[in-house]
Amino acid sequence: MQIVCVESIDSTHSFLCQSIRLQKIVQNMAIYALKQTEGIGSRDNVWHSAEGNLHLSFCIQMQDLPSDLPLASVSIYFAYLLKEVLEKNGSKAWVKWPNDIYLDKLKIGGVMSTKLGDFIVCSVGLNLKTAPKNSAILDIKIDLVSLVEEYIKEIEKKVLWKFIFRKYMLEFEKSKAYKVHCNGEYISLEHAFLYEDGSILLNDKRVYSLR
Numbered sequence: 001m002q003i004v005c006v007e008s009i010d011s012t013h014s015f016l017c018q019s020i021r022l023q024k025i026v027q028n029m030a031i032y033a034l035k036q037t038e039g040i041g042s043r044d045n046v047w048h049s050a051e052g053n054l055h056l057s058f059c060i061q062m063q064d065l066p067s068d069l070p071l072a073s074v075s076i077y078f079a080y081l082l083k084e085v086l087e088k089n090g091s092k093a094w095v096k097w098p099n100d101i102y103l104d105k106l107k108i109g110g111v112m113s114t115k116l117g118d119f120i121v122c123s124v125g126l127n128l129k130t131a132p133k134n135s136a137i138l139d140i141k142i143d144l145v146s147l148v149e150e151y152i153k154e155i156e157k158k159v160l161w162k163f164i165f166r167k168y169m170l171e172f173e174k175s176k177a178y179k180v181h182c183n184g185e186y187i188s189l190e191h192a193f194l195y196e197d198g199s200i201l202l203n204d205k206r207v208y209s210l211r
Contacts, residue, residue: 001058001152002029005145010038012057013112013123020059020116030058032148052129054109056148058155059119069161071115072208073198075099078122079111080164080171081154085147091140095168097175097189097200098209101126106136124151165196182207 009015012031019025036055069077079095086093096102101109109126128144131137172194179186182202193201199208 001060001156002027003148003152004029004031005148006031006033008035008037009033009055011036012055013114013121014038016057016059016121016123017114017116020119020121025059025119028058028060028064030056030148030152032056032144034144050130052144054124054126054128054144054147056125056151057121057123058152059116059121060155061118062120063118064158065120066158066160070197071120073161073165074113074120074122075111075209076168076198077161077164078113078124078155080168081159082109082111082124082126082151085150085154086138086140086142088150089140089142091138093138094171094174096178097172097180097192097194098198102174103136103139106134108136108138165198169194180207 009031012033015031016025016029033055035051065074066077076095076098079099079101083093083095083101091103093101093103093108096107099111100107101111108131109124111122111124113120113122127135127137128142129137176189176192179188180202187202189200189202195201195206199206201207
């Protein structure tokens with residue numbers, strides 16, 4: 001996968017989506033910015049992030065995803081791969097359902113994904129140097145370039161979802177201490193049941209991660 005670094009951009013996610021729509025991108029690629037001015041977060045919220053943090057987006061053709069990966073689990077899958085890269089470097093970060101990266105009880109980043117034609121566009125934000133109020137900074141020192149390269153290499157291994165799910169199923173228990181935004185309200189995950197496709201049973205309703 002080609003990796004491109006830019007000094008500044010409004011949104012790496014918007015750039016990739018627009019480039020795919022205009023057919024300027026026809027193969028897998030990743031782009032990260034040293035500075036991002038209008039990042040996009042979950043539910044189209046603005047993702048505030050300062051220079052020095054990770055602002056990364058990548059697009060992968062559907063045919064290049066693991067053969068058993070459900071679309072509903074794409075964000076969980078790529079979040080968990082990032083968590084494993086961080087863990088190998090000494091971090092204690094974990095993945096809160098459905099797409100947040102946490103350190104202890106505070107958010108340090110997140111993953112969102114969009115299906116666009118034959119591509120999945122996935123974007124990652126991670127607090128490496130600074131964090132907004134009520135958030136935290138990654139607990140290890142890691143070079144930005146090295147992190148991006150390690151993460152993309154992990155993605156290219158195409159580890160099957162079933163292997164990731166087995167590990168995430170255990171980590172999901174941590175999410176039960178939190179609430180999730182669903183249909184305009186926050187609902188506790190205390191009694192949530194995790195299905196193999198990454199969706200959950202919440203108050204007798206099946207809820208999918210559509211981020």
